[in-house]
Amino acid sequence: xxxxxxxxxxxxxxxxxxxxxxxxxxxxxxxxxxxxxxxxxxxxxxxxxxxxxxxxxxxxxxxxxxxxxxxxxxxxxxxxxxxxxxxxxxxxxxxxxxxxxxxxxxxxxxxxxxxxx
Amino acid sequence: xxxxxxxxxxxxxxxxxxxxxxxxxxxxxxxxxxxxxxxxxxxxxxxxxxxxxxxxxxxxxxxxxxxxxxxxxxxxxxxxxxxxxxxxxxxxxxxxxxxxxxxxxxxxxxxxx
Numbered sequence: 535x536x537x538x539x540x541x542x543x544x545x546x547x548x549x550x551x552x553x554x555x556x557x558x559x560x561x562x563x564x565x566x567x568x569x570x571x572x573x574x575x576x577x578x579x580x581x582x583x584x585x586x587x588x589x590x591x592x593x594x595x596x597x598x599x600x601x602x603x604x605x606x607x608x609x610x611x612x613x614x615x616x617x618x619x620x621x622x623x624x625x626x627x628x629x630x631x632x633x634x635x636x637x638x639x640x641x642x643x644x645x646x647x648x649x650x651x
Numbered sequence: 652x653x654x655x656x657x658x659x660x661x662x663x664x665x666x667x668x669x670x671x672x673x674x675x676x677x678x679x680x681x682x683x684x685x686x687x688x689x690x691x692x693x694x695x696x697x698x699x700x701x702x703x704x705x706x707x708x709x710x711x712x713x714x715x716x717x718x719x720x721x722x723x724x725x726x727x728x729x730x731x732x733x734x735x736x737x738x739x740x741x742x743x744x745x746x747x748x749x750x751x752x753x754x755x756x757x758x759x760x761x762x763x764x
Contacts (some may be wrong), residue, residue, distance in 0.1 A: 540694070544675075544683070559653055559695040568751070568752065572713070575759075576756070577754045577755060577756045577757050578695075578741070578754045580751065581753075583749070583751065593731075599694065624703040625692070627694055631750045637702075638683060638702055639685070639697060639700060640685070640697075640745075640752055642687075642695040642696075643694055644693060645692065645693060645694045647692060
């Protein structure tokens with residue numbers, strides 16, 4: 535089945551540094567990737583939609599300059615948290631739309647736990 | 652715009668009891684509906700989905716959900732739960748050409764011995 539590999543699974547960084555999270559589609563081409571943020575015991579909040587070869591579309595209230603999204607190829611999308619602060623600590627999950635043979639659904643990465651100290 | 656309401660934030664049940672996790676949605680377009688399960692510090696796993704056709708959909712591990720258009724609901728049921736079913740369950744809806752998936756706030760199902 536369609537698999538999205540997300541790395542790293544956990545990262546601890548110092549306040550003020552940047553962190554890059556990668557999501558790779560292993561056996562399919564992901565033209566559209568979604569990035570979500572999840573706070574403890576809460577739902578997934580969509581941060582942005584990235585389409586291969588074009589600029590990402592950010593949801594209202596999400597800082598474009600803080601959360602840089604790049605979708606340069608059909609198999610790789612990255613989220614860079616720039617100048618991270620403790621309030622950016624969260625669980626980040628990527629997702630891709632899959633449409634195999636007329637079916638329709640989503641596949642999710644395993645998530646990245648970011649802790650900013 | 653679309654939205655999802657999961658009416659129960661927590662549902663405690665005893666092992667082998669039946670359970671229903673409620674989900675209502677709103678959307679201005681035709682919808683696709685999903686139930687996902689999330690275990691701690693993991694991504695989401697698809698339980699089942701409704702795209703079209705039969706309104707009753709089933710998963711391989713005994714869960715089922717019924718799409719009810721008139722009540723705009725997609726409740727998840729299982730006739731007999733196991734300890735291993737303890738997890739967070741999310742109902743989600745998508746529709747329209749942008750493929751955006753909107754999640755409910757989730758229901759924590761806790762199965763007690």
